[in-house]
Amino acid sequence: DVQMTQSPSYLAASPGESVSISCKASKSISNYLAWYQQKPGEAYKLLIYSGSTLQSGTPSRFSGSGSGTDFTLTIRSLEPEDFGLYYCQQYYEKPLTFGSGTKLEIK
Amino acid sequence: EVQLVESGGGLVQPGRSLKLSCAASGFTFSNYYMAWVRQAPKKGLEWVATISTSGSRTYYPDSVKGRFTISRDNAKSSLYLQMNSLKSEDTATYYCARLGDYGGYSHYFDYWGQGVMVTVSS
Secondary structure: OOOEEEEOOEEEEOOOOOEEEEEEEOOOOOOOEEEEEEOOOOOOEEEEEOOOEEOOOOOOOEEEEEEOOEEEEEEOOOOHHHOEEEEEEEOOOOOOEEOOOEEEEEO | OOEEEEEOOEEEOOOOOEEEEEEEEOOOHHHOOEEEEEEOOOOOEEEEEEEOOOOOOEEOOOOOOOOEEEEEEHHHOEEEEEEOOOOHHHOEEEEEEEEOOOOOOOOOEEEEOOOEEEEEOO
16 A cells, blocks of 8 residues: 655644645655645545646645655645645555645644 | 535444445536545544446445445435444544546545544444
8 A cells, every 4th residue: 555654743833934744655656646625614625636736726825746755735825724634645546545634723 | 516415424333334325416426436535533534435437336445345335326416335344443434525537537536525423332
């Protein structure tokens, strides 16, 4: 199985700052990577797929980069509504696997 | 508006069965692959099953293969998960999700339900 190592597990930042979340795959997954956000009481939301393609409706302050084994989700100029949990997921092969998650808190 | 609403969760004893349902609306259900994903308490996400548009192809991880069965009724825009021989480690919130790729080639999820809790305990 492809192991997805996500870091950090916790992140606190102030509005206006930029943050990055890392996701490393145990083998090359090309660009078959998605990023999700979950806020309390809300459904999971797809932010990015194919490593860097923004899902319709995702604000442009979100960006994804990387290919192969190393990927990064960057949020520029944080907004208060960006708090929540973030997960990466590889879909290069089955079983589909997810990172362990990053909790983003707004200072 | 795409909506996915799960139901059927609850408390069940180890070794027993439970069937989850997901009612879909706001899109042409028969055109999309669908899936179940779960999240154990305080744990990460785990993919559980995927089904093709017609239901002819299904995919499972080893952790549930042979115990869980995913199915769909396109006439009712509904997705199901039959869970047999349940174990305590199956305790989780189960999410219904739609595959984002129209052709089913890329298995990421563009819409998720709110989830339904399943607790396996004696």
